[in-house]
Amino acid sequence: MSTTPEPFIGEFWRGVRRRVEEASTTPAIAYTSPAFFAAEQSAVFDSAWVGVACLDELSGSGTVLVRSVGTRSVLITRDKEGTLHGFLNACRHRGTELLPADTDGLSMIRCPYHRWGYGLDGTLVATPRFTDVAVEDFDPNDYPLKRVRVDTFAGLVFANLDLTTAPLQEWFGDLGERLAGYGLQGWTVRESTTVEIQANWKLLSENFQEYYHLTWVHPELAKVSRVKDHYRWQGPGMYCGQTTTPVSGDDRSDWLAMPPAPNLDSGDATSGRFLALFPNVLLSVLPNHAFVIQLEPLAPGITRERCTWLLPSSSHAVSDDAFNLTRDFWVLVNNQDIDICERSQRGQERGGFTEGRYAVRFEEPLHRFANMLADRFDRIERIPPGDDKFSARRFGDGDPTTPGVAARQR
Ligand code: FES
Ligand SMILES: [Fe+2]
Known part of the structure; x- marks a missing residue:
């Protein structure tokens, strides 16, 4: 791993290193500073599986x-x-x-x-x-x-500039096993698009990792991927994950228009898997399609998103109408995310903001992600552990203020 210049090591991450209940978020400078951006390219992207x-x-x-x-x-x-x-x-x-x-x-x-x-x-x-x-x-x-x-891995290609980084399968820990039932390596590209966004790449990833904003930013999505149906889905590995079960067709059927992949088990057949693969891939896997975002950081406040829709190979004859319904829904949701992330970037740049706090119920994955980032800067080779058997239970159930939820946090 390359040498990281001060001051983005050790003390810089002090707030992030605390337990999630008392941690502060990644300092704003990490989203705005050209010096941080350069250090990050070297400390993170020159040694991670990108x-x-x-x-x-x-x-x-x-x-x-x-x-x-x-x-x-x-x-x-x-x-x-x-x-x-x-x-x-x-x-x-x-x-x-x-x-x-x-x-x-x-x-x-x-x-x-x-x-x-x-x-x-x-x-x-x-x-x-x-x-x-x-x-x-x-x-x-x-x-x-x-x-x-x-x-x-999972139908995606990764590159790594560093000979010493753990092999890819090891990097993603148990995720290969979790996704094995989908057979993603055989899925094919139906459509791709590229968009340039005025926001730091981490804001886009962090936004993807939490469903705290779901109700207010995505009123349409909140009907098919309901807040109460979310739970964390992360074992050991360089990823942050959440799942929605079931993907609901009660109010809208945008995500259910295409046929599902064959031979899915009952969990995969009814769930949406939302995975932020550290550092730069946002992977959403539904029973009948996957939506892949590859983030390419261009500058502290500019990121290119390469968006791709993958379909199971059994779906090659799916009609344009059915596919377009799915795609248009994603474009709507993604544009809502882009708007709020660009606004977040403006706040980070011009609002005198320094650092904030995590909503523990919804934003633990952001804390996990920030610590992965800190590890790269601090040159700690560590694959984060997964949720324990208690915290692996649903996180979306019930009142978030019940003591049980807080007790299950690390
Ligand atoms: S630099 Fe490539 S052929 Fe000369
Ligand atoms: Fe969102």
Whole structure:
């Protein structure tokens, strides 16, 4: 892990490190400061497993994706044998950026400068006129593209710049097991869109992690994903999770218009799983579709969201009408989230705000997330434990002020 400059270590996280009942939220400077942003790119995104694509986006022949991962630009490829690769986006001749954006149909990655060419497995295969005059001690095998770790999880592709970070399956702890029944690795992309938001990436993730705002920000969503039907869904792993059971069709059926994936168990068949995968993926899995948001931090107050709707492979013939109903509902909800997060950003920047408090019933995942963040800055390699068998019970039931709820908190 790279060195983190002071002052964003140790004492900076003192309020976040307290128990959730007495903790304060991440200091505002973490959402607004260019110095913090730079430190975060290095401390968090240069060493974490960063979500870069949906697996199905690499199913086409010769697709090369270009993604920002921390301080680096990374190429994601799939070679002829079907193996996924990640490479730093720089030519081994004199360092030129190889590709500026996603490109399809490539059998070779050609540098635009002097036309060195690389296979999709990173091998240097073309060096035109390089040896017009003999070069000493040069073996093309010594100059492949520089590798970046890539792996897949839940139908998504992740990249990691750091060789020492735990393997991806370990990073996400028990989540692979929790999601296994959906078979997400076989789900396909139905539609994608990209949106640039005037808010820090953490505000978008934190907003996704809590349902405190549900009633007021999302009156429509609150009918299909009711406050009283929410509970936490987090075991050991670098993620924050909540579930709604059941997804209700009583008032609106927007989320129930498409057929469910086959062979789901009774929990998966009736639930919505809402998972913030640390650091940058917001994954919503419903019985009949998944909505994936990949957050790309561009500046302290600017984030690009790559939004993708995945459908079970059994749903390829789903009508546009049924899909559009689902998609439009998500667009409505997501726009409501974007508006409130942009407003939150403005408050962080111009409201003289320093730090706040967590609503324990609803916002424990934000505390968990803030501590994961603090761990990266403090260079502590730790996978957070899950809720214990008591706190794993429903958190949405009953009066939030009952002593039982507080007693179940860590
Ligand atoms: S810099 Fe790429 S071929 Fe020269
Ligand atoms: Fe929301």
